[in-house]
Amino acid sequence: MGLSQWPQGSRLRSFQRLWPWVILLAVLGLVRLSKGAGFADAFALLSRPFWPGSAQREWVQSAVRQNDVSRLELLEQDNARLRGLLELDQLSAGDRVQAAVISRTPSGWWQQLELGKGSFAGIAKDDAVIGPGGLIGRVQSVTPSTSRVRLLTAPGSRIGVWLPRTRQHGLLAGLGTARPQLQFLDKDVQVQPGDLVSTSPASTLLPPNLPVAVVQTVNLRGVPAPTALVQLIAPPDAIDWVQVQVR
Incomplete structure (x- = not known):
C-alpha cells in the first residue's frame, strides 16, 4: 500500500516545486497583456501619501503665473521694439x-x-x-x-x-x-x-x-x-x- 502511494507523493512534491514558477509565468503574462497597468495602479496606491499637497499645488500655480507674466513682458518688449522700428521707418525720409x-x-x-x-x-x-x-x-x-x-x-x-x-x-x-x-x-x-x-x-x-x-x-x-x-x-x-x- 505504501509502495503504491510513492509515485503519487513524488508527483505532488514535483508540482509543489513547480507551482511558484507557474504563478510567476501567469503574472508575467498578465503584466504583458495589461501593459503594466496593474503595477501602475499599485504604485499609485502606495505612493498616494507622498503626493504633492496644497502647498506644492500652489507652488506650481505660482510658477505658471510667473511664466505667463514673463511671456507677457517679452511680448510687450517685442511690441515696443516693433513700434520703434515703425517710427524709424516713418521718419526715414530725405536726409x-x-x-x-x-x-x-x-x-x-x-x-x-x-x-x-x-x-x-x-x-x-x-x-x-x-x-x-x-x-x-x-x-x-x-x-x-x-x-x-x-x-x-x-x-x-x-x-x-x-x-x-x-x-x-x-x-x-x-x-x-x-x-x-x-x-x-x-x-x-x-x-x-x-x-x-x-x-x-x-x-x-x-x-x-x-x-x-x-x-x-x-x-x-x-x-x-x-x-x-x-x-x-x-x-x-x-x-x-x-x-x-x-x-
Whole structure:
C-alpha cells in the first residue's frame, strides 16, 4: 500500500516545486497583456501619501503665473521694439538713412557698434546716428558697405548739449558706462533730475533740438562746475535699427 502511494507523493512534491514558477509565468503574462497597468495602479496606491499637497499645488500655480507674466513682458518688449522700428521707418525720409545694427563687441558694448550701410548709402564720417527716441552717437569711420558708430557713452565722446528748461548749455561726456556725464559751463545751475537734455537749437554739427537724455542725478559740488549723470532716451544696448542723418 505504501509502495503504491510513492509515485503519487513524488508527483505532488514535483508540482509543489513547480507551482511558484507557474504563478510567476501567469503574472508575467498578465503584466504583458495589461501593459503594466496593474503595477501602475499599485504604485499609485502606495505612493498616494507622498503626493504633492496644497502647498506644492500652489507652488506650481505660482510658477505658471510667473511664466505667463514673463511671456507677457517679452511680448510687450517685442511690441515696443516693433513700434520703434515703425517710427524709424516713418521718419526715414530725405536726409536720413535707416540702417541695421550688425555687430557689437562685448569689450566695447558702451563704446561702438557696426551698421550694415556705408558710403554707398551716403553715410559719411561724423554723421549723427539716431535711435528710437533720440541721439545715440556719431559715425566714426565708414567703408563702402558698413559704418562704425562711436556712442555717446564711449570714453572720450564729447558733444555740446542744451537744457531747454533752464536754457543752459553743457558738455555731454562719455564714461564707458550706461550713463554719460553732463558737465556744465557755469557754476550757477538750476538743473534737477528729470530735466530734458537735447542738442542745441543753433547746432550745425548735429540736428538741432534733437532729444538726447534725461538728467538722473546732480552733483552741485563738482569742480570746476557742477556735473550730472544722465540716461540716454534711446538706450544703445537695446537698439537693432538706427537712422543716420546724412549731410
